[in-house]
Amino acid sequence: TQLLEQSPQFLSIQEGENLTVYCNSSSVFSSLQWYRQEPGEGPVLLVTVVTGGEVKxxxxxxxxxxxxxxxxSLHITAAxxxxxxxxxxxxxxPGANNLFFGTGTRLTVIP
Amino acid sequence: DTAVSQTPKYLVTQMGNDKSIKCEQNLGHDTMYWYKQDSKKFLKIMFSYNNKELIINETVPNRFSPKSPDKAHLNLHINSLELGDSAVYFCASSQEALQGSYGYTFGSGTRLTVV
Incomplete structure:
Protein backbone atom coordinates (compact mmCIF):
# COMPACT_ATOMS: atom_id res chain seq x y z
CA THR A 1 0.00 0.00 0.00
CA GLN A 2 1.35 3.37 -1.04
CA LEU A 3 0.93 5.56 2.03
CA LEU A 4 2.67 8.68 0.73
CA GLU A 5 2.28 10.00 -2.80
CA GLN A 6 4.66 12.66 -4.03
CA SER A 7 4.13 15.03 -6.91
CA PRO A 8 5.51 15.75 -9.33
CA GLN A 9 7.41 12.54 -9.95
CA PHE A 10 9.94 14.33 -12.17
CA LEU A 11 10.81 18.02 -12.30
CA SER A 12 13.32 19.75 -14.54
CA ILE A 13 13.80 23.48 -14.11
CA GLN A 14 16.24 26.26 -14.91
CA GLU A 15 18.65 27.62 -12.31
CA GLY A 16 17.04 30.47 -10.37
CA GLU A 17 13.46 29.23 -10.65
CA ASN A 18 11.27 28.36 -7.68
CA LEU A 19 9.56 25.00 -7.18
CA THR A 20 7.28 23.11 -4.82
CA VAL A 21 7.14 19.39 -4.17
CA TYR A 22 4.09 17.87 -2.55
CA CYS A 23 3.71 14.84 -0.31
CA ASN A 24 0.15 13.65 0.26
CA SER A 25 -1.54 10.87 2.16
CA SER A 26 -4.91 9.82 3.50
CA SER A 27 -3.20 8.74 6.71
CA VAL A 28 -2.26 10.86 9.71
CA PHE A 29 1.41 10.94 10.64
CA SER A 30 2.95 11.72 13.99
CA SER A 31 5.96 13.16 12.22
CA LEU A 32 7.19 13.67 8.72
CA GLN A 33 10.72 13.87 7.41
CA TRP A 34 12.29 15.01 4.15
CA TYR A 35 15.41 13.44 2.69
CA ARG A 36 17.57 14.09 -0.36
CA GLN A 37 19.31 11.22 -2.10
CA GLU A 38 22.12 11.56 -4.64
CA PRO A 39 23.20 8.80 -7.05
CA GLY A 40 25.15 6.03 -5.39
CA GLU A 41 24.41 7.30 -1.90
CA GLY A 42 21.83 6.78 0.80
CA PRO A 43 19.14 9.33 1.67
CA VAL A 44 20.30 12.23 3.84
CA LEU A 45 17.92 13.84 6.32
CA LEU A 46 16.97 17.45 5.58
CA VAL A 47 14.30 18.15 8.18
CA THR A 48 11.77 16.65 10.59
CA VAL A 49 8.39 18.26 11.26
CA VAL A 50 6.17 17.05 14.07
CA THR A 51 3.45 19.65 14.69
CA GLY A 52 0.48 20.25 12.41
CA GLY A 53 0.99 23.54 10.55
CA GLU A 54 4.68 23.65 11.39
CA VAL A 55 6.97 25.50 8.99
CA LYS A 56 10.72 25.02 8.96
CA SER A 73 5.33 20.43 1.03
CA LEU A 74 8.87 21.40 0.19
CA HIS A 75 9.45 24.74 -1.49
CA ILE A 76 12.83 25.66 -2.97
CA THR A 77 13.58 29.27 -3.80
CA ALA A 78 16.06 30.19 -6.54
CA ALA A 79 17.04 26.61 -7.29
CA PRO A 94 1.07 7.07 15.31
CA GLY A 95 2.13 4.26 17.60
CA ALA A 96 4.78 3.01 15.20
CA ASN A 97 8.46 3.76 14.95
CA ASN A 98 9.13 2.68 11.38
CA LEU A 99 9.57 5.22 8.64
CA PHE A 100 7.50 4.80 5.47
CA PHE A 101 8.82 6.57 2.40
CA GLY A 102 7.02 8.43 -0.31
CA THR A 103 7.25 7.73 -4.01
CA GLY A 104 9.99 10.32 -4.58
CA THR A 105 10.51 13.41 -6.72
CA ARG A 106 13.49 13.54 -9.02
CA LEU A 107 14.63 17.15 -9.40
CA THR A 108 17.04 18.35 -12.06
CA VAL A 109 18.23 21.96 -11.99
CA ILE A 110 19.76 23.03 -15.28
CA PRO A 111 22.56 25.63 -15.13
CA ASP B 1 34.46 8.41 10.16
CA THR B 2 31.56 6.83 8.32
CA ALA B 3 28.50 6.81 10.57
CA VAL B 4 26.72 3.85 8.91
CA SER B 5 28.88 1.64 6.75
CA GLN B 6 27.78 -1.23 4.54
CA THR B 7 29.83 -3.81 2.73
CA PRO B 8 30.07 -4.72 -0.02
CA LYS B 9 29.10 -1.72 -2.17
CA TYR B 10 28.40 -3.99 -5.14
CA LEU B 11 27.47 -7.66 -5.16
CA VAL B 12 26.95 -9.75 -8.29
CA THR B 13 25.95 -13.35 -7.78
CA GLN B 14 24.15 -16.23 -9.42
CA MET B 15 20.64 -17.42 -8.73
CA GLY B 16 20.42 -19.91 -5.91
CA ASN B 17 23.45 -18.63 -4.03
CA ASP B 18 23.45 -17.48 -0.42
CA LYS B 19 24.96 -14.08 0.37
CA SER B 20 25.36 -11.65 3.26
CA ILE B 21 25.56 -7.87 3.49
CA LYS B 22 27.20 -6.36 6.54
CA CYS B 23 26.22 -3.15 8.30
CA GLU B 24 27.86 -1.30 11.15
CA GLN B 25 26.97 1.99 12.85
CA ASN B 26 29.22 4.01 15.15
CA LEU B 27 26.55 6.49 16.28
CA GLY B 28 25.47 4.65 19.40
CA HIS B 29 21.95 4.40 18.01
CA ASP B 30 19.45 1.99 19.52
CA THR B 31 17.68 0.81 16.41
CA MET B 32 18.85 -0.43 13.03
CA TYR B 33 16.94 -1.08 9.83
CA TRP B 34 17.17 -2.65 6.42
CA TYR B 35 15.43 -1.06 3.43
CA LYS B 36 15.13 -2.25 -0.15
CA GLN B 37 15.10 0.32 -2.98
CA ASP B 38 13.67 -0.93 -6.24
CA SER B 39 14.36 0.21 -9.79
CA LYS B 40 11.75 2.98 -9.42
CA LYS B 41 13.62 4.29 -6.38
CA PHE B 42 10.88 3.31 -3.95
CA LEU B 43 12.28 2.57 -0.48
CA LYS B 44 10.52 -0.20 1.43
CA ILE B 45 11.18 -1.21 5.01
CA MET B 46 12.28 -4.82 5.44
CA PHE B 47 13.28 -5.06 9.09
CA SER B 48 13.75 -2.95 12.14
CA TYR B 49 15.69 -4.22 15.13
CA ASN B 50 16.75 -3.04 18.52
CA ASN B 51 18.00 -5.00 21.47
CA LYS B 52 14.45 -5.71 22.48
CA GLU B 53 12.54 -6.49 19.36
CA LEU B 54 12.80 -7.60 15.77
CA ILE B 55 10.01 -6.33 13.56
CA ILE B 56 9.70 -8.01 10.21
CA ASN B 57 7.72 -6.62 7.32
CA GLU B 58 5.33 -9.44 6.56
CA THR B 59 5.91 -9.11 2.83
CA VAL B 60 9.60 -10.00 3.12
CA PRO B 61 10.32 -13.60 2.08
CA ASN B 62 11.75 -15.79 4.83
CA ARG B 63 14.83 -16.26 2.66
CA PHE B 64 15.88 -12.93 4.12
CA SER B 65 17.07 -12.91 7.71
CA PRO B 66 18.70 -10.17 9.80
CA LYS B 67 21.37 -11.10 12.29
CA SER B 68 22.64 -8.75 14.98
CA PRO B 69 25.77 -9.85 16.86
CA ASP B 70 25.68 -6.64 18.89
CA LYS B 71 23.99 -3.26 19.07
CA ALA B 72 26.28 -1.71 16.45
CA HIS B 73 25.80 -4.35 13.76
CA LEU B 74 22.87 -5.64 11.75
CA ASN B 75 23.77 -7.98 8.93
CA LEU B 76 21.42 -9.20 6.22
CA HIS B 77 21.55 -12.82 5.09
CA ILE B 78 19.81 -13.90 1.92
CA ASN B 79 19.35 -17.55 1.00
CA SER B 80 18.56 -19.02 -2.41
CA LEU B 81 18.84 -15.72 -4.26
CA GLU B 82 16.31 -15.01 -7.00
CA LEU B 83 16.38 -12.62 -9.95
CA GLY B 84 13.75 -10.45 -8.26
CA ASP B 85 16.05 -9.84 -5.33
CA SER B 86 18.15 -7.52 -7.50
CA ALA B 87 17.92 -4.06 -5.93
CA VAL B 88 19.83 -1.62 -3.77
CA TYR B 89 19.73 -2.50 -0.08
CA PHE B 90 20.20 0.21 2.52
CA CYS B 91 21.04 -0.12 6.16
CA ALA B 92 20.00 2.69 8.50
CA SER B 93 20.02 3.53 12.17
CA SER B 94 18.24 5.91 14.53
CA GLN B 95 17.85 6.74 18.17
CA GLU B 96 14.89 4.86 19.60
CA ALA B 97 12.18 7.43 19.89
CA LEU B 98 8.46 7.23 19.90
CA GLN B 99 6.73 9.05 17.10
CA GLY B 100 9.85 9.14 14.94
CA SER B 101 11.11 12.49 16.03
CA TYR B 102 14.67 11.45 15.24
CA GLY B 103 15.87 11.12 11.68
CA TYR B 104 17.48 8.06 10.23
CA THR B 105 21.11 7.86 9.14
CA PHE B 106 21.57 5.71 6.06
CA GLY B 107 24.51 3.81 4.70
CA SER B 108 25.54 4.30 1.09
CA GLY B 109 23.80 1.15 -0.07
CA THR B 110 24.67 -2.24 -1.54
CA ARG B 111 23.71 -2.83 -5.15
CA LEU B 112 22.82 -6.51 -5.47
CA THR B 113 22.58 -8.01 -8.94
CA VAL B 114 21.38 -11.58 -9.31
CA VAL B 115 22.19 -13.19 -12.66
Missing amino acids: KLKRLTFQFGDARKDS QPGDTGLYLCAGVT
Whole structure:
Protein backbone atom coordinates (compact mmCIF):
# COMPACT_ATOMS: atom_id res chain seq x y z
CA THR A 1 0.00 0.00 0.00
CA GLN A 2 1.35 3.37 -1.04
CA LEU A 3 0.93 5.56 2.03
CA LEU A 4 2.67 8.68 0.73
CA GLU A 5 2.28 10.00 -2.80
CA GLN A 6 4.66 12.66 -4.03
CA SER A 7 4.13 15.03 -6.91
CA PRO A 8 5.51 15.75 -9.33
CA GLN A 9 7.41 12.54 -9.95
CA PHE A 10 9.94 14.33 -12.17
CA LEU A 11 10.81 18.02 -12.30
CA SER A 12 13.32 19.75 -14.54
CA ILE A 13 13.80 23.48 -14.11
CA GLN A 14 16.24 26.26 -14.91
CA GLU A 15 18.65 27.62 -12.31
CA GLY A 16 17.04 30.47 -10.37
CA GLU A 17 13.46 29.23 -10.65
CA ASN A 18 11.27 28.36 -7.68
CA LEU A 19 9.56 25.00 -7.18
CA THR A 20 7.28 23.11 -4.82
CA VAL A 21 7.14 19.39 -4.17
CA TYR A 22 4.09 17.87 -2.55
CA CYS A 23 3.71 14.84 -0.31
CA ASN A 24 0.15 13.65 0.26
CA SER A 25 -1.54 10.87 2.16
CA SER A 26 -4.91 9.82 3.50
CA SER A 27 -3.20 8.74 6.71
CA VAL A 28 -2.26 10.86 9.71
CA PHE A 29 1.41 10.94 10.64
CA SER A 30 2.95 11.72 13.99
CA SER A 31 5.96 13.16 12.22
CA LEU A 32 7.19 13.67 8.72
CA GLN A 33 10.72 13.87 7.41
CA TRP A 34 12.29 15.01 4.15
CA TYR A 35 15.41 13.44 2.69
CA ARG A 36 17.57 14.09 -0.36
CA GLN A 37 19.31 11.22 -2.10
CA GLU A 38 22.12 11.56 -4.64
CA PRO A 39 23.20 8.80 -7.05
CA GLY A 40 25.15 6.03 -5.39
CA GLU A 41 24.41 7.30 -1.90
CA GLY A 42 21.83 6.78 0.80
CA PRO A 43 19.14 9.33 1.67
CA VAL A 44 20.30 12.23 3.84
CA LEU A 45 17.92 13.84 6.32
CA LEU A 46 16.97 17.45 5.58
CA VAL A 47 14.30 18.15 8.18
CA THR A 48 11.77 16.65 10.59
CA VAL A 49 8.39 18.26 11.26
CA VAL A 50 6.17 17.05 14.07
CA THR A 51 3.45 19.65 14.69
CA GLY A 52 0.48 20.25 12.41
CA GLY A 53 0.99 23.54 10.55
CA GLU A 54 4.68 23.65 11.39
CA VAL A 55 6.97 25.50 8.99
CA LYS A 56 10.72 25.02 8.96
CA LYS A 57 13.31 26.80 6.86
CA LEU A 58 16.68 25.51 5.82
CA LYS A 59 18.41 28.24 3.80
CA ARG A 60 16.45 28.32 0.50
CA LEU A 61 14.29 25.32 1.43
CA THR A 62 10.97 25.76 3.24
CA PHE A 63 9.12 22.76 4.64
CA GLN A 64 5.53 22.75 5.81
CA PHE A 65 3.52 20.10 7.62
CA GLY A 66 -0.20 20.19 6.92
CA ASP A 67 -2.59 21.22 9.68
CA ALA A 68 -4.14 17.75 9.72
CA ARG A 69 -0.71 16.09 9.59
CA LYS A 70 -1.61 14.20 6.42
CA ASP A 71 0.50 16.13 3.96
CA SER A 72 3.64 18.20 3.55
CA SER A 73 5.33 20.43 1.03
CA LEU A 74 8.87 21.40 0.19
CA HIS A 75 9.45 24.74 -1.49
CA ILE A 76 12.83 25.66 -2.97
CA THR A 77 13.58 29.27 -3.80
CA ALA A 78 16.06 30.19 -6.54
CA ALA A 79 17.04 26.61 -7.29
CA GLN A 80 20.69 25.84 -7.93
CA PRO A 81 22.33 22.91 -9.74
CA GLY A 82 23.47 21.60 -6.36
CA ASP A 83 19.82 21.04 -5.45
CA THR A 84 19.60 18.29 -8.06
CA GLY A 85 18.65 14.97 -6.53
CA LEU A 86 15.89 12.63 -5.45
CA TYR A 87 13.69 14.17 -2.77
CA LEU A 88 11.86 11.78 -0.48
CA CYS A 89 9.25 12.46 2.13
CA ALA A 90 8.82 9.88 4.87
CA GLY A 91 6.31 9.55 7.65
CA VAL A 92 5.86 7.76 10.93
CA THR A 93 2.34 6.60 11.73
CA PRO A 94 1.07 7.07 15.31
CA GLY A 95 2.13 4.26 17.60
CA ALA A 96 4.78 3.01 15.20
CA ASN A 97 8.46 3.76 14.95
CA ASN A 98 9.13 2.68 11.38
CA LEU A 99 9.57 5.22 8.64
CA PHE A 100 7.50 4.80 5.47
CA PHE A 101 8.82 6.57 2.40
CA GLY A 102 7.02 8.43 -0.31
CA THR A 103 7.25 7.73 -4.01
CA GLY A 104 9.99 10.32 -4.58
CA THR A 105 10.51 13.41 -6.72
CA ARG A 106 13.49 13.54 -9.02
CA LEU A 107 14.63 17.15 -9.40
CA THR A 108 17.04 18.35 -12.06
CA VAL A 109 18.23 21.96 -11.99
CA ILE A 110 19.76 23.03 -15.28
CA PRO A 111 22.56 25.63 -15.13
CA ASP B 1 34.46 8.41 10.16
CA THR B 2 31.56 6.83 8.32
CA ALA B 3 28.50 6.81 10.57
CA VAL B 4 26.72 3.85 8.91
CA SER B 5 28.88 1.64 6.75
CA GLN B 6 27.78 -1.23 4.54
CA THR B 7 29.83 -3.81 2.73
CA PRO B 8 30.07 -4.72 -0.02
CA LYS B 9 29.10 -1.72 -2.17
CA TYR B 10 28.40 -3.99 -5.14
CA LEU B 11 27.47 -7.66 -5.16
CA VAL B 12 26.95 -9.75 -8.29
CA THR B 13 25.95 -13.35 -7.78
CA GLN B 14 24.15 -16.23 -9.42
CA MET B 15 20.64 -17.42 -8.73
CA GLY B 16 20.42 -19.91 -5.91
CA ASN B 17 23.45 -18.63 -4.03
CA ASP B 18 23.45 -17.48 -0.42
CA LYS B 19 24.96 -14.08 0.37
CA SER B 20 25.36 -11.65 3.26
CA ILE B 21 25.56 -7.87 3.49
CA LYS B 22 27.20 -6.36 6.54
CA CYS B 23 26.22 -3.15 8.30
CA GLU B 24 27.86 -1.30 11.15
CA GLN B 25 26.97 1.99 12.85
CA ASN B 26 29.22 4.01 15.15
CA LEU B 27 26.55 6.49 16.28
CA GLY B 28 25.47 4.65 19.40
CA HIS B 29 21.95 4.40 18.01
CA ASP B 30 19.45 1.99 19.52
CA THR B 31 17.68 0.81 16.41
CA MET B 32 18.85 -0.43 13.03
CA TYR B 33 16.94 -1.08 9.83
CA TRP B 34 17.17 -2.65 6.42
CA TYR B 35 15.43 -1.06 3.43
CA LYS B 36 15.13 -2.25 -0.15
CA GLN B 37 15.10 0.32 -2.98
CA ASP B 38 13.67 -0.93 -6.24
CA SER B 39 14.36 0.21 -9.79
CA LYS B 40 11.75 2.98 -9.42
CA LYS B 41 13.62 4.29 -6.38
CA PHE B 42 10.88 3.31 -3.95
CA LEU B 43 12.28 2.57 -0.48
CA LYS B 44 10.52 -0.20 1.43
CA ILE B 45 11.18 -1.21 5.01
CA MET B 46 12.28 -4.82 5.44
CA PHE B 47 13.28 -5.06 9.09
CA SER B 48 13.75 -2.95 12.14
CA TYR B 49 15.69 -4.22 15.13
CA ASN B 50 16.75 -3.04 18.52
CA ASN B 51 18.00 -5.00 21.47
CA LYS B 52 14.45 -5.71 22.48
CA GLU B 53 12.54 -6.49 19.36
CA LEU B 54 12.80 -7.60 15.77
CA ILE B 55 10.01 -6.33 13.56
CA ILE B 56 9.70 -8.01 10.21
CA ASN B 57 7.72 -6.62 7.32
CA GLU B 58 5.33 -9.44 6.56
CA THR B 59 5.91 -9.11 2.83
CA VAL B 60 9.60 -10.00 3.12
CA PRO B 61 10.32 -13.60 2.08
CA ASN B 62 11.75 -15.79 4.83
CA ARG B 63 14.83 -16.26 2.66
CA PHE B 64 15.88 -12.93 4.12
CA SER B 65 17.07 -12.91 7.71
CA PRO B 66 18.70 -10.17 9.80
CA LYS B 67 21.37 -11.10 12.29
CA SER B 68 22.64 -8.75 14.98
CA PRO B 69 25.77 -9.85 16.86
CA ASP B 70 25.68 -6.64 18.89
CA LYS B 71 23.99 -3.26 19.07
CA ALA B 72 26.28 -1.71 16.45
CA HIS B 73 25.80 -4.35 13.76
CA LEU B 74 22.87 -5.64 11.75
CA ASN B 75 23.77 -7.98 8.93
CA LEU B 76 21.42 -9.20 6.22
CA HIS B 77 21.55 -12.82 5.09
CA ILE B 78 19.81 -13.90 1.92
CA ASN B 79 19.35 -17.55 1.00
CA SER B 80 18.56 -19.02 -2.41
CA LEU B 81 18.84 -15.72 -4.26
CA GLU B 82 16.31 -15.01 -7.00
CA LEU B 83 16.38 -12.62 -9.95
CA GLY B 84 13.75 -10.45 -8.26
CA ASP B 85 16.05 -9.84 -5.33
CA SER B 86 18.15 -7.52 -7.50
CA ALA B 87 17.92 -4.06 -5.93
CA VAL B 88 19.83 -1.62 -3.77
CA TYR B 89 19.73 -2.50 -0.08
CA PHE B 90 20.20 0.21 2.52
CA CYS B 91 21.04 -0.12 6.16
CA ALA B 92 20.00 2.69 8.50
CA SER B 93 20.02 3.53 12.17
CA SER B 94 18.24 5.91 14.53
CA GLN B 95 17.85 6.74 18.17
CA GLU B 96 14.89 4.86 19.60
CA ALA B 97 12.18 7.43 19.89
CA LEU B 98 8.46 7.23 19.90
CA GLN B 99 6.73 9.05 17.10
CA GLY B 100 9.85 9.14 14.94
CA SER B 101 11.11 12.49 16.03
CA TYR B 102 14.67 11.45 15.24
CA GLY B 103 15.87 11.12 11.68
CA TYR B 104 17.48 8.06 10.23
CA THR B 105 21.11 7.86 9.14
CA PHE B 106 21.57 5.71 6.06
CA GLY B 107 24.51 3.81 4.70
CA SER B 108 25.54 4.30 1.09
CA GLY B 109 23.80 1.15 -0.07
CA THR B 110 24.67 -2.24 -1.54
CA ARG B 111 23.71 -2.83 -5.15
CA LEU B 112 22.82 -6.51 -5.47
CA THR B 113 22.58 -8.01 -8.94
CA VAL B 114 21.38 -11.58 -9.31
CA VAL B 115 22.19 -13.19 -12.66
